[in-house]
Amino acid sequence: MTHPLPPAYAPEPALTRIGKYEIIKEVARGSTGSVYLSHDPYYRRDVAIKVYHPSAPEDTVRQRVSRQMFLSEAHLVGLLQHPHILPIYDAGEENGRCYVVTEFIYGARTLATYCREDNLLAPDTVVEIAYQCARALAYAHARGVIHRDIKPSNLMLNVASELRVIDFGIALGPNGVGSGIEGIAGSPSYMSPEQVQSATLSNRSDLYSLGAVMYELLTGVRPFRGSTLAKLMHQIVYATPPPIHTLRDGVPEELEAVVMTALVKDPAQRFASGNEFAAALTKVHQRLRVDGDQLDRQEQSTVLRRLPFFHEFSQAEIGEILRASDWEAHEDGAELVREGDIEDRFYVAVEGQLAVFKDGVRIGHLGAGDCFGEAACVVGARRLATIRAEGRVTALRVSSTRLEQASPACQLHFNRVFLRSLVGRLQSRR
Numbered sequence: 001m002t003h004p005l006p007p008a009y010a011p012e013p014a015l016t017r018i019g020k021y022e023i024i025k026e027v028a029r030g031s032t033g034s035v036y037l038s039h040d041p042y043y044r045r046d047v048a049i050k051v052y053h054p055s056a057p058e059d060t061v062r063q064r065v066s067r068q069m070f071l072s073e074a075h076l077v078g079l080l081q082h083p084h085i086l087p088i089y090d091a092g093e094e095n096g097r098c099y100v101v102t103e104f105i106y107g108a109r110t111l112a113t114y115c116r117e118d119n120l121l122a123p124d125t126v127v128e129i130a131y132q133c134a135r136a137l138a139y140a141h142a143r144g145v146i147h148r149d150i151k152p153s154n155l156m157l158n159v160a161s162e163l164r165v166i167d168f169g170i171a172l173g174p175n176g177v178g179s180g181i182e183g184i185a186g187s188p189s190y191m192s193p194e195q196v197q198s199a200t201l202s203n204r205s206d207l208y209s210l211g212a213v214m215y216e217l218l219t220g221v222r223p224f225r226g227s228t229l230a231k232l233m234h235q236i237v238y239a240t241p242p243p244i245h246t247l248r249d250g251v252p253e254e255l256e257a258v259v260m261t262a263l264v265k266d267p268a269q270r271f272a273s274g275n276e277f278a279a280a281l282t283k284v285h286q287r288l289r290v291d292g293d294q295l296d297r298q299e300q301s302t303v304l305r306r307l308p309f310f311h312e313f314s315q316a317e318i319g320e321i322l323r324a325s326d327w328e329a330h331e332d333g334a335e336l337v338r339e340g341d342i343e344d345r346f347y348v349a350v351e352g353q354l355a356v357f358k359d360g361v362r363i364g365h366l367g368a369g370d371c372f373g374e375a376a377c378v379v380g381a382r383r384l385a386t387i388r389a390e391g392r393v394t395a396l397r398v399s400s401t402r403l404e405q406a407s408p409a410c411q412l413h414f415n416r417v418f419l420r421s422l423v424g425r426l427q428s429r430r
Helices: 060-074 123-142 203-219 229-238 253-262 274-289 292-305 315-323 408-428
Strands: 021-029 033-040 045-052 088-094 097-103 155-157 163-165 325-330 335-337 345-358 361-366 386-399
Touching: 021 045, 045 060, 060 088, 060 097, 123 155, 123 163, 123 203, 123 253, 123 274, 203 253, 203 274, 253 274, 292 315, 292 345, 315 325, 315 386, 315 408, 335 345
Parallel strands: none
Antiparallel strands: 021 033, 033 045, 045 097, 088 097, 155 163, 325 386, 335 386, 345 361, 345 386
């Protein structure tokens, strides 16, 4: 997500090169710096370069913080070599610009994408992602690094849905690295009680933050909220978050217990390490794999295979699509799609009849096996018609963002069949 530059910053001329790196284009901009897609001619690979914004000369506080963030990341060059941590390749300073070079991930999205109540991941997927993060944190902690800013926007997935922990700008590292950033450092909604109180931090503070991220991924809301920073901090230190099962059905008790253990106020009562956290998640994952949810998916898969839309899909591909979908039942008159709305979801009618309306006039109908919601193919596009249930309807709602977690082959197959079905329907209306 990009943000406008703070008023203290004057516009800079477009960069074409920094150090040995060729700048291709700017891909993101935040309050502390810009990120560029760049090319490393020596290793012949594309990289991401974060260039810290220079501060106005009189803004000594911002200069100091920016410098400390740069130094924190610069000290980690080559230190953290883990499959679930974004590698830092290089760091430097040129003409007053400080920059950090990392791996560039094509097709990346952060977990913030899945923190909306209408786009939540399946519980077992949350477990898999959290497991990867817990192992990555265990690795970093063993090397004396505390991240201090674990939050959805700092947890990135690549096209294969593999996690990368990113942005170590305020991390505490070996030999006091990062300790020069004074005051409350981090994102308040995900901070541990000891962090908001500026107390001494241990690895368990990061594990608390991971628990807060899991809570939001499972429910769509943060564990603590406040209209002011002071109220939020008071909640974090003294309040108990609402139980997860009151906010979302279908979350196993064992999974809720793991999250709530991570969110305990007393650090000594949390998981002792990322590996212990990961072990607890492994037990939950094993339970989920043999639970009734798997049986439901087997039954759903059998139903889908009978529909013409899915005749060409393998059993494994149908399983991938189910993981990216919600199986929904709608009563008579329910509007599955509303004209003018913007959504990122496709639909396949599983059972029942639906009517299509344009400007309030009925223009067609859909039945079992038909797909709709083609506006989701274009980012920001509005729905062109209203689709309304006629009697009881069962539909598969496929999230385009969750479908991105499927294998590339499955994604291409789904998109090809979906578009072919739409073209066939349009031709039949001629």
